[in-house]
Amino acid sequence: MSDPHPARPAHEKQDKRTFLQKLAEFIHPGPDSKAELIETLADAEEADIIGPESRVMLEGVIRMAELTAGDVMVAAPRMDLVHIDAPYEDILHVVIDTAHSRFPVYEGDRENIIGILLAKDLLKLQRSPDLNLRALLRPAVFVPESKGLNDLLREFRGNRNHLAIVIDEFGRVAGLITIEDVLEQIVGEIEDEFDIEEDEGDIFGLADRTYRVSGDTPLERVSEAFGVPLASDDEAREFDTVGGLIAHRMGHVPKRGEQALLAGLKFVVLHTKGGAVRWFKVSPADAGGPAS
Numbered sequence: 204m205s206d207p208h209p210a211r212p213a214h215e216k217q218d219k220r221t222f223l224q225k226l227a228e229f230i231h232p233g234p235d236s237k238a239e240l241i242e243t244l245a246d247a248e249e250a251d252i253i254g255p256e257s258r259v260m261l262e263g264v265i266r267m268a269e270l271t272a273g274d275v276m277v278a279a280p281r282m283d284l285v286h287i288d289a290p291y292e293d294i295l296h297v298v299i300d301t302a303h304s305r306f307p308v309y310e311g312d313r314e315n316i317i318g319i320l321l322a323k324d325l326l327k328l329q330r331s332p333d334l335n336l337r338a339l340l341r342p343a344v345f346v347p348e349s350k351g352l353n354d355l356l357r358e359f360r361g362n363r364n365h366l367a368i369v370i371d372e373f374g375r376v377a378g379l380i381t382i383e384d385v386l387e388q389i390v391g392e393i394e395d396e397f398d399i400e401e402d403e404g405d406i407f408g409l410a411d412r413t414y415r416v417s418g419d420t421p422l423e424r425v426s427e428a429f430g431v432p433l434a435s436d437d438e439a440r441e442f443d444t445v446g447g448l449i450a451h452r453m454g455h456v457p458k459r460g461e462q463a464l465l466a467g468l469k470f471v472v473l474h475t476k477g478g479a480v481r482w483f484k485v486s487p488a489d490a491g492g493p494a495s
Contacts, residue, residue: 272380276384279313283297305319316376317337319341321341324339345367346358356382366380412486415482423439448465471486
Protein backbone atom coordinates (compact mmCIF):
# COMPACT_ATOMS: atom_id res chain seq x y z
CA MET A 204 0.00 0.00 0.00
CA SER A 205 1.50 3.40 -0.99
CA ASP A 206 2.15 6.13 1.51
CA PRO A 207 -0.63 8.78 1.12
CA HIS A 208 1.90 11.39 2.28
CA PRO A 209 5.20 10.60 0.56
CA ALA A 210 8.27 12.35 1.92
CA ARG A 211 9.48 15.41 0.05
CA PRO A 212 12.71 14.96 -1.89
CA ALA A 213 15.69 16.27 0.04
CA HIS A 214 16.47 18.88 -2.60
CA GLU A 215 13.03 20.49 -2.44
CA LYS A 216 12.66 23.28 0.10
CA GLN A 217 9.34 23.81 1.75
CA ASP A 218 7.71 27.10 0.76
CA LYS A 219 6.70 28.68 4.06
CA ARG A 220 5.17 31.79 2.53
CA THR A 221 1.54 32.42 3.33
CA PHE A 222 -1.08 32.79 0.61
CA LEU A 223 -1.18 36.57 1.17
CA GLN A 224 2.63 36.79 0.84
CA LYS A 225 2.54 34.85 -2.42
CA LEU A 226 -0.28 37.07 -3.71
CA ALA A 227 1.59 40.24 -2.74
CA GLU A 228 4.73 39.06 -4.52
CA PHE A 229 2.69 38.15 -7.59
CA ILE A 230 1.18 41.63 -7.71
CA HIS A 231 4.43 43.45 -6.73
CA PRO A 232 7.36 41.23 -7.78
CA GLY A 233 10.80 41.94 -6.36
CA PRO A 234 13.58 43.61 -8.33
CA ASP A 235 15.15 41.54 -11.12
CA SER A 236 18.33 43.60 -11.53
CA LYS A 237 20.69 45.85 -9.59
CA ALA A 238 19.19 48.88 -11.30
CA GLU A 239 15.71 47.90 -10.14
CA LEU A 240 17.04 47.21 -6.65
CA ILE A 241 18.54 50.72 -6.50
CA GLU A 242 15.21 52.15 -7.68
CA THR A 243 13.51 50.17 -4.91
CA LEU A 244 15.85 51.76 -2.36
CA ALA A 245 14.93 55.20 -3.69
CA ASP A 246 11.24 54.30 -3.30
CA ALA A 247 11.93 53.11 0.25
CA GLU A 248 13.55 56.44 1.09
CA GLU A 249 10.63 58.34 -0.39
CA ALA A 250 8.29 56.27 1.75
CA ASP A 251 10.37 57.07 4.85
CA ILE A 252 11.27 53.41 5.33
CA ILE A 253 14.99 54.21 5.27
CA GLY A 254 16.87 57.48 5.64
CA PRO A 255 18.92 59.23 2.92
CA GLU A 256 22.25 58.20 4.44
CA SER A 257 21.16 54.57 4.68
CA ARG A 258 20.07 54.60 1.05
CA VAL A 259 23.41 56.05 -0.09
CA MET A 260 25.34 53.41 1.85
CA LEU A 261 23.19 50.56 0.55
CA GLU A 262 23.58 51.82 -3.00
CA GLY A 263 27.33 52.01 -2.41
CA VAL A 264 27.43 48.38 -1.32
CA ILE A 265 25.50 47.32 -4.43
CA ARG A 266 27.63 49.35 -6.84
CA MET A 267 30.89 48.32 -5.16
CA ALA A 268 30.27 44.73 -6.22
CA GLU A 269 30.93 45.80 -9.82
CA LEU A 270 34.14 47.77 -9.09
CA THR A 271 37.75 46.59 -9.14
CA ALA A 272 40.96 47.87 -7.61
CA GLY A 273 41.85 49.42 -10.95
CA ASP A 274 38.67 51.52 -10.88
CA VAL A 275 39.47 53.43 -7.69
CA MET A 276 43.26 53.19 -7.27
CA VAL A 277 45.67 56.12 -7.14
CA ALA A 278 47.55 55.86 -10.45
CA ALA A 279 51.29 55.16 -10.33
CA PRO A 280 52.41 58.65 -11.48
CA ARG A 281 50.52 60.17 -8.54
CA MET A 282 51.90 57.80 -5.89
CA ASP A 283 53.97 59.34 -3.11
CA LEU A 284 56.98 57.05 -2.72
CA VAL A 285 60.07 57.00 -0.51
CA HIS A 286 63.49 55.85 -1.69
CA ILE A 287 65.18 53.39 0.62
CA ASP A 288 68.41 55.43 0.65
CA ALA A 289 66.78 58.84 1.07
CA PRO A 290 68.11 60.95 3.98
CA TYR A 291 65.96 61.09 7.07
CA GLU A 292 65.22 64.80 6.61
CA ASP A 293 63.99 64.22 3.04
CA ILE A 294 61.68 61.44 4.18
CA LEU A 295 60.38 63.63 6.99
CA HIS A 296 59.56 66.41 4.52
CA VAL A 297 57.60 63.95 2.34
CA VAL A 298 55.61 62.81 5.37
CA ILE A 299 54.84 66.38 6.45
CA ASP A 300 53.97 67.60 2.95
CA THR A 301 51.63 64.72 2.07
CA ALA A 302 50.33 63.84 5.56
CA HIS A 303 49.93 60.19 4.59
CA SER A 304 50.33 57.50 7.21
CA ARG A 305 51.85 54.84 4.90
CA PHE A 306 54.38 55.08 2.09
CA PRO A 307 55.57 52.50 -0.45
CA VAL A 308 59.36 52.29 -0.39
CA TYR A 309 61.34 51.53 -3.52
CA GLU A 310 64.94 50.68 -4.35
CA GLY A 311 66.52 51.65 -7.65
CA ASP A 312 63.56 51.86 -10.03
CA ARG A 313 60.17 53.11 -8.82
CA GLU A 314 58.71 49.82 -10.01
CA ASN A 315 60.77 47.96 -7.42
CA ILE A 316 58.59 48.32 -4.31
CA ILE A 317 60.37 46.59 -1.44
CA GLY A 318 58.05 47.39 1.45
CA ILE A 319 55.76 49.83 3.23
CA LEU A 320 56.92 52.47 5.71
CA LEU A 321 54.56 53.66 8.44
CA ALA A 322 55.00 57.33 9.25
CA LYS A 323 54.89 56.61 12.96
CA ASP A 324 57.90 54.32 12.62
CA LEU A 325 60.04 57.36 11.72
CA LEU A 326 60.01 58.18 15.44
CA LYS A 327 62.21 55.11 15.93
CA LEU A 328 64.76 56.55 13.49
CA GLN A 329 64.73 59.85 15.34
CA ARG A 330 65.49 58.10 18.61
CA SER A 331 68.06 55.76 17.03
CA PRO A 332 69.66 57.43 13.96
CA ASP A 333 71.85 54.37 13.35
CA LEU A 334 68.80 52.14 12.90
CA ASN A 335 68.49 50.72 9.40
CA LEU A 336 65.40 51.92 7.54
CA ARG A 337 64.99 48.45 6.04
CA ALA A 338 64.32 47.07 9.49
CA LEU A 339 61.24 49.30 9.77
CA LEU A 340 59.59 48.22 6.53
CA ARG A 341 56.39 46.22 6.55
CA PRO A 342 55.75 43.66 3.78
CA ALA A 343 54.05 45.12 0.71
CA VAL A 344 50.81 43.52 -0.48
CA PHE A 345 50.30 43.25 -4.25
CA VAL A 346 46.91 42.81 -5.92
CA PRO A 347 45.88 42.72 -9.60
CA GLU A 348 43.89 45.55 -11.19
CA SER A 349 41.03 43.11 -11.67
CA LYS A 350 40.70 42.42 -7.94
CA GLY A 351 37.09 43.00 -6.88
CA LEU A 352 36.59 45.58 -4.13
CA ASN A 353 34.46 43.15 -2.14
CA ASP A 354 37.29 40.62 -2.03
CA LEU A 355 39.87 43.33 -1.39
CA LEU A 356 37.95 44.73 1.58
CA ARG A 357 37.69 41.22 3.01
CA GLU A 358 41.47 40.80 2.68
CA PHE A 359 42.17 44.20 4.20
CA ARG A 360 40.10 43.25 7.22
CA GLY A 361 41.61 39.78 7.44
CA ASN A 362 45.31 40.65 7.23
CA ARG A 363 45.00 44.10 8.84
CA ASN A 364 46.76 45.79 5.94
CA HIS A 365 45.49 49.23 4.96
CA LEU A 366 47.36 49.63 1.67
CA ALA A 367 48.02 47.46 -1.37
CA ILE A 368 50.10 47.95 -4.51
CA VAL A 369 48.04 47.41 -7.67
CA ILE A 370 49.71 45.48 -10.49
CA ASP A 371 48.62 45.50 -14.15
CA GLU A 372 48.38 42.48 -16.44
CA PHE A 373 52.06 42.80 -17.39
CA GLY A 374 53.24 42.78 -13.78
CA ARG A 375 54.02 46.49 -13.64
CA VAL A 376 52.98 48.83 -10.84
CA ALA A 377 49.69 50.44 -11.89
CA GLY A 378 48.98 52.31 -8.66
CA LEU A 379 48.01 51.84 -5.06
CA ILE A 380 44.77 51.47 -3.15
CA THR A 381 43.95 51.94 0.52
CA ILE A 382 41.18 50.66 2.73
CA GLU A 383 39.88 54.25 2.84
CA ASP A 384 39.52 54.24 -0.96
CA VAL A 385 37.38 51.11 -0.70
CA LEU A 386 35.24 52.27 2.21
CA GLU A 387 34.54 55.61 0.51
CA GLN A 388 32.70 53.69 -2.21
CA ILE A 389 30.17 52.77 0.51
CA VAL A 390 30.03 55.69 2.91
CA GLY A 391 31.22 58.53 0.70
CA GLU A 392 34.15 60.79 1.50
CA ILE A 393 35.84 59.97 4.79
CA GLU A 394 36.97 63.01 6.76
CA ASP A 395 40.69 62.93 7.48
CA GLU A 396 43.32 65.19 8.99
CA PHE A 397 42.92 67.62 6.11
CA ASP A 398 39.14 67.88 6.42
CA ILE A 399 38.30 70.40 9.13
CA GLU A 400 35.21 72.32 9.99
CA GLU A 401 34.79 75.49 7.97
CA ASP A 402 34.60 77.70 11.02
CA GLU A 403 38.00 76.44 12.25
CA GLY A 404 39.78 78.37 9.51
CA ASP A 405 41.24 77.73 6.06
CA ILE A 406 44.82 79.06 6.15
CA PHE A 407 47.35 77.50 8.51
CA GLY A 408 51.00 78.31 9.21
CA LEU A 409 53.31 75.27 9.26
CA ALA A 410 56.53 74.64 11.16
CA ASP A 411 58.66 74.99 8.01
CA ARG A 412 57.35 78.55 7.47
CA THR A 413 55.04 77.52 4.65
CA TYR A 414 51.25 77.57 4.72
CA ARG A 415 48.44 75.11 4.13
CA VAL A 416 45.54 76.73 2.29
CA SER A 417 42.13 75.20 1.62
CA GLY A 418 41.14 75.13 -2.05
CA ASP A 419 37.78 76.70 -1.30
CA THR A 420 39.28 79.69 0.51
CA PRO A 421 37.91 82.96 -0.94
CA LEU A 422 40.36 84.78 -3.22
CA GLU A 423 39.98 87.96 -1.23
CA ARG A 424 40.98 86.20 1.99
CA VAL A 425 44.11 84.65 0.43
CA SER A 426 45.16 87.96 -1.13
CA GLU A 427 44.68 89.72 2.19
CA ALA A 428 46.57 87.03 4.14
CA PHE A 429 49.63 87.15 1.87
CA GLY A 430 49.44 90.83 0.98
CA VAL A 431 49.39 90.30 -2.80
CA PRO A 432 46.66 90.53 -5.46
CA LEU A 433 46.20 87.01 -6.84
CA ALA A 434 43.71 87.75 -9.59
CA SER A 435 42.91 90.40 -12.14
CA ASP A 436 39.68 92.35 -11.77
CA ASP A 437 37.98 90.17 -14.41
CA GLU A 438 39.17 86.95 -12.72
CA ALA A 439 38.07 88.21 -9.31
CA ARG A 440 34.56 88.73 -10.69
CA GLU A 441 34.50 85.30 -12.32
CA PHE A 442 36.09 83.14 -9.61
CA ASP A 443 35.32 83.07 -5.90
CA THR A 444 37.95 80.63 -4.59
CA VAL A 445 41.69 80.14 -4.97
CA GLY A 446 41.11 76.58 -6.20
CA GLY A 447 38.82 77.81 -8.97
CA LEU A 448 41.31 80.46 -10.06
CA ILE A 449 44.25 78.04 -10.19
CA ALA A 450 42.21 75.45 -12.14
CA HIS A 451 41.36 78.23 -14.62
CA ARG A 452 44.99 79.33 -14.93
CA MET A 453 46.20 75.75 -15.47
CA GLY A 454 43.38 74.85 -17.87
CA HIS A 455 42.42 71.69 -15.96
CA VAL A 456 41.65 70.44 -12.46
CA PRO A 457 45.08 70.14 -10.80
CA LYS A 458 46.24 66.76 -9.55
CA ARG A 459 48.23 66.00 -6.44
CA GLY A 460 51.83 67.14 -6.81
CA GLU A 461 51.14 69.74 -9.51
CA GLN A 462 52.07 73.34 -8.81
CA ALA A 463 51.25 76.82 -10.00
CA LEU A 464 52.80 80.23 -9.45
CA LEU A 465 50.57 83.21 -8.61
CA ALA A 466 51.79 86.66 -7.59
CA GLY A 467 55.15 85.36 -6.42
CA LEU A 468 53.65 82.45 -4.48
CA LYS A 469 54.02 78.76 -5.25
CA PHE A 470 50.86 76.68 -4.77
CA VAL A 471 51.54 72.92 -4.58
CA VAL A 472 48.53 70.58 -4.65
CA LEU A 473 48.59 68.42 -1.50
CA HIS A 474 45.20 66.77 -1.50
CA THR A 475 42.28 66.38 -3.89
CA LYS A 476 38.82 64.92 -3.42
CA GLY A 477 35.71 64.84 -5.52
CA GLY A 478 37.40 66.39 -8.55
CA ALA A 479 38.55 69.49 -6.65
CA VAL A 480 41.64 70.60 -4.76
CA ARG A 481 41.10 70.38 -1.03
CA TRP A 482 44.50 71.67 0.14
CA PHE A 483 47.47 73.59 -1.26
CA LYS A 484 50.88 74.09 0.29
CA VAL A 485 51.89 77.72 -0.26
CA SER A 486 55.39 79.16 -0.10
CA PRO A 487 57.35 81.99 -1.74
CA ALA A 488 58.17 81.10 -5.33
CA ASP A 489 61.79 80.51 -6.31
CA ALA A 490 63.35 83.49 -8.06
CA GLY A 491 63.18 83.14 -11.83
CA GLY A 492 60.59 80.33 -11.72
CA PRO A 493 58.15 79.96 -14.64
CA ALA A 494 54.90 81.85 -14.29
CA SER A 495 51.61 80.02 -14.43
